[in-house]
Amino acid sequence: MITAVIVEDEKSSMEYLLSLLAKSYSNIQVMATASNVDDAVTIIKKNAPDIVFLDIELQDGTSFEVLDNLGQHMPFEIIFTTGFLDYKERAMDYFAFYYLNKPVQEVELKKVLDMYFMKRTSFDVKKYVAFKNQIQAKNQIISVIIKDEYIPIELKDIIFCEASGSYTFIHTINGDKLLTTKNLKRIEDLIENEAFYRVHRSKLVNMEYISSISKGGIIRMCNNVEITTSVRSKKKVIDTFQLYLQTKP
Numbered sequence: 001m002i003t004a005v006i007v008e009d010e011k012s013s014m015e016y017l018l019s020l021l022a023k024s025y026s027n028i029q030v031m032a033t034a035s036n037v038d039d040a041v042t043i044i045k046k047n048a049p050d051i052v053f054l055d056i057e058l059q060d061g062t063s064f065e066v067l068d069n070l071g072q073h074m075p076f077e078i079i080f081t082t083g084f085l086d087y088k089e090r091a092m093d094y095f096a097f098y099y100l101n102k103p104v105q106e107v108e109l110k111k112v113l114d115m116y117f118m119k120r121t122s123f124d125v126k127k128y129v130a131f132k133n134q135i136q137a138k139n140q141i142i143s144v145i146i147k148d149e150y151i152p153i154e155l156k157d158i159i160f161c162e163a164s165g166s167y168t169f170i171h172t173i174n175g176d177k178l179l180t181t182k183n184l185k186r187i188e189d190l191i192e193n194e195a196f197y198r199v200h201r202s203k204l205v206n207m208e209y210i211s212s213i214s215k216g217g218i219i220r221m222c223n224n225v226e227i228t229t230s231v232r233s234k235k236k237v238i239d240t241f242q243l244y245l246q247t248k249p
Helices: 011-024 037-047 063-070 087-094 106-119 125-136 184-190 234-247
Strands: 002-007 028-034 051-055 077-082 098-101 141-146 149-154 158-164 167-172 177-180 196-200 203-206 210-213 218-221 226-228
Touching (some): 011 028, 037 063, 051 063, 087 098, 087 184, 158 184, 184 203
Parallel strands (some): 002 028, 051 077, 077 098
Antiparallel strands (some): 158 203
């Protein structure tokens, strides 16, 4: 029997999730529910569940406060639930967390639980810390996996990102060329900063570090790397860079 706890501040959402679990998952026993940070910490410590369904936004705080109070004692798996179809969702997807968008759909619940039953993983505390930092420092840093470690990189230090198959090289202002296991699309989705622009299918540049763009669409970065735009996109790239220069503070 798999034991679970539900932390959810919307009564209707909690009742609906309870009904879905009761309907289709007789092997999951919900031990307790909570709707605020303090109660959540208490019931998780008391019941030591296998799974915690955890809402991102609670009545008196966030799930981060719950997890921070639990510290390193998190031998369970977490399935985040959120009603925000925004940056948090992209960040959770980037870090490969289990998550459900609200209102929870039965087919999505099945998909997530099937993955859990197949892997039976425990919550990764290091990954959580990187995720939390990513959310709280939105538009300032990106945490990337390099040699199995989550490394925070300030966006202001990135000159450009370069696709390499399903991986990405990140070129930094201090001369580093860091290889991360995430593809360029994932990196682009997570960077919400107007200075970054996809000038080529394999290049995402920080326009702060463009030294010049020729009429032929050749971009010279501050580290003297030259990036060639496609014939079709060069005008748009040039116009976008000029607009960025005009509107930056």
